[in-house]
Amino acid sequence: MMLAGSVRRIVAALTALPTMAGIAHAQDLNDYPTSVRVEYVFGCLKANGETRQAIAQCSCSIDVVASLMPYERYVAAETVLSMSQVRGDMGSPFRTSEQASTALNELRRAQAEAEVRCF
Numbered sequence: 001m002m003l004a005g006s007v008r009r010i011v012a013a014l015t016a017l018p019t020m021a022g023i024a025h026a027q028d029l030n031d032y033p034t035s036v037r038v039e040y041v042f043g044c045l046k047a048n049g050e051t052r053q054a055i056a057q058c059s060c061s062i063d064v065v066a067s068l069m070p071y072e073r074y075v076a077a078e079t080v081l082s083m084s085q086v087r088g089d090m091g092s093p094f095r096t097s098e099q100a101s102t103a104l105n106e107l108r109r110a111q112a113e114a115e116v117r118c119f
Helices: 002-029 034-048 052-068 071-083 092-096 098-118
Strands: none
Touching (some): 052 098, 092 098
16 A cells, blocks of 8 residues: 555656656746737837738747747846947947857847747
8 A cells, every 4th residue: 555655656757757857948038028929029020010920920030939948048138238328438349349249140140040930
């Protein structure tokens, strides 16, 4: 009787492990806040027409970008992109540094992949 109870607990634990791992993996893939995803989709819609098809394509696009870039690197790249548009000495480091260039290139590659998969 003790053995049967132990086996049941082991089976229950082994059954729960894949579920917990799946939840953890989903959270890792979904680390972009909803507001950031919505902002991306709004910008994408403005660039691609505000149609029902564009909503699906733009939503797909941010999902692809999120699967290829961790959120913190996305924020860094978006910051570089925004700051590189500032004129003069304030924006210069964001236009000329190797680190800024690397961040932008990663974002552009992710967006290019999203374009291929979603549009």
